[in-house]
Amino acid sequence: MSTVLLEQQTVLPPAPNHARDALDKLAAVLTAQQGQGHAALVGPGGDRIELPAEVYEALRQVVAALKGGYAITLAPHTTKLTTQQAADLLNISRPTLVGILERGEIAFEKVGRHRRVMLSDVLEYQQRAKQKRQETLREMTQEAEDLQHVDGFDFTGR
Known part of the structure; x- marks a missing residue:
């Protein structure tokens, strides 16, 4: 086998x-x-x-x-990615990813001068970011609906 x-x-x-x-x-x-x-x-x-x-x-x-x-x-989830590979996966620039790494939002390790991130950590961050965007959209929608009920405010613009 x-x-x-x-x-x-x-x-x-x-x-x-x-x-x-x-x-x-x-x-x-x-x-x-x-x-x-x-x-x-x-x-x-x-x-x-x-x-x-x-x-x-x-x-x-x-x-x-x-x-x-x-x-x-x-790729198995244990795969280590370069910062460019991780940035490409997230559809963001490498400098933006480096900022995310430095803020501690995604764990990383340094190999010499180079950062490496686990694929599983990048995918978890991607899921958290998606959930955060959805929550923000729900909050904005709720605020817009609340504004419609304020006396004298015409949300439709008519």
Whole structure:
């Protein structure tokens, strides 16, 4: 039995040929049969094993991305990122990320002069930031609704 090396790996979409046709067929099957029983994988030797729902969903997302022409990167959560990789993941500039790191919002370690961050820490920060934005939006919406009820204030501008 071989062991799988857990490292970051980028997969490019296939060129338009037979592999692309197979990917299109696979995407159609994964989408059409989503939620209908248990998916299974048949190995080259004919061994059949049921796929956990999480693996099936991951496979469906990978196939959809590749079919859309996107490269995908598979990375275990223990992966360490450079500040540029983390900034790219968060869709922010590297200097903005460095500020976030220095404020202690994401843990990091220094390797020589370079900072490294754990992928899992970046993803947790991303989730916290999303929740904070949603809460701020709820508060702003509530304040706007409250202003509508103030006597003499026409929120609609009419």
